[in-house]
Amino acid sequence: MxxxxxxxxxxxxxxxxxxxxxxxxxxxxxxxxxxxxxxxxxxxxxxxxxxxxxxxxxxxxxxxxxxxxxxxxxxxxxxxxxRDSEEEVYGELRVTTATGFGTLWLAPRLSKLYDKYPDLKIDLMLEERVLDLPMREADIAIRMKEPSQADLIRKRLMNIRMRLFATQHYIDAHGMPETMADLAHHRLICQNPNAPQVAAGARLVEELNEYDIRSKLFVNNYFGVLQAVLNHLGIGVLPDYLVESSPNLVRVLPDVESGEVPVFLAYPEELRHSKRVEVFRDFITEEINAHRRQMREDEDF
Structure with missing residues (x-):
């Protein structure tokens, strides 16, 4: 042909x-x-x-x-x-991850990567759909579960949990819930249990809905949930990694949380020797380690 x-x-x-x-x-x-x-x-x-x-x-x-x-x-x-070489890092790198994680955790940190490699071009694709890495819909994926596709190199980055948060302003106006049953007197902000999201988060929302919460606000991604919480609309179900970048959040019902949600980085086997992939992988690893240290310090405090 x-x-x-x-x-x-x-x-x-x-x-x-x-x-x-x-x-x-x-x-x-x-x-x-x-x-x-x-x-x-x-x-x-x-x-x-x-x-x-x-x-x-x-x-x-x-x-x-x-x-x-x-x-x-x-x-x-x-x-x-x-084009990749040991001395230079340039060209396009297509990174896919969920809207909430990409918007709230990854994007604010990318300036550090660009400081080191100003010629790198990153195409950040934020969506809940899992892109096909072997078919090169993206070069790297960061996902809240272990990838099932074959021929991928994968690395577990960290574990997160879904927890309840509100602002101090909201708590001052509406009171701090002491029990799960008290949530019936508050507005719950979360993703719809039937919307695409991590399974552990959906299960926590289903558990909370058993307490006859009358007022609810559903948003189809965690960025929207966070914005509603920061504007004092109610108590939100949010991933714990937001605490570091959102100091105005107050933990509600500290004993209530989802099961662990693994966060994986994955890329095709054929990109094993790509310099662009290597520097991004190392950057993410460094940021995850710094995040873990900050989380431990916050818990100790």
């Missing part, structure tokens, strides 16, 4: 237009169209449905696009590994 024709097919499928693909490839629309027709003839199938608004892949086209997309990601990874 002609690699050049596959490259042109991939650009057309990605752009959805012969004209846009031609602009990207610096080819005329007629040249792109000839290459696509030649590829269809060599395969004996139609790859695109053509209509006034553009091109739509046929079922056979979807299969080929899936293959070229995987090839493109592999080539990007190979190019990145070739």
């Amino acid at each position: 002609d690699w050049d024709k596959l490259r042109i097919f991939h650009a057309v499928a990605d752009a959805g237009s012969l004209t846009h693909a031609g602009d990207i490839l610096h080819l005329s629309q007629s040249a792109v169209s000839r290459q696509i027709r030649a590829l269809e003839e060599s395969l004996g199938t139609t790859l695109f449905h053509r209509h006034a608004r553009g091109l739509i892949l046929t079922e056979q086209g979807e299969l080929l696009f899936e293959a070229t997309r995987a090839m493109a990601k592999r080539l990007e990874a190979a190019a990145a590994r070739i």
Whole structure:
């Protein structure tokens, strides 16, 4: 199969237009169209449905696009590994993690990494969906459970727990609950138990809901829960790592907490020797160790 024709097919499928693909490839629309027709003839199938608004892949086209997309990601990874050197760290690093952890813990610390490696480009993808690392949807993942995908290098970073927090302003206005039953007189701020989240957090919310809490605010990520708590709306179910960066939070019902939630860092085996991955992994490890020391100091205090 002609690699050049596959490259042109991939650009057309990605752009959805012969004209846009031609602009990207610096080819005329007629040249792109000839290459696509030649590829269809060599395969004996139609790859695109053509209509006034553009091109739509046929079922056979979807299969080929899936293959070229995987090839493109592999080539990007190979190019990145070739560019990586022991002396320099540059290029793009795609990091995926949950919205709450990425927004509240990771992003505020990245300035330290950029201070060391100013030419590094980080694409921080914050979402609850687990991206496919072997298919190169991301280079590194930080997740609240051990990855199940094969061919990944994984490292357990730390354990977190979900706990109850409020502001002192809220406590002064509404009182400090002494028992779980007292929560019925307060507003609970949390993620919906059915929303994507760590299982331990969902179980804690289900346990709290058994106490007939009349007023609730559901938010679909922990960043939103934190903002509501900081604005004195109620008592929030939040991960314990927020205490370090949110000194205005007060622990409510200290004996109430979720089970341990493991935090894992993972990346594809093929990126084992990537300098960009190495410096990010070392950076995260250093920050986790500093976080642990701070948490121990806070507990001792």
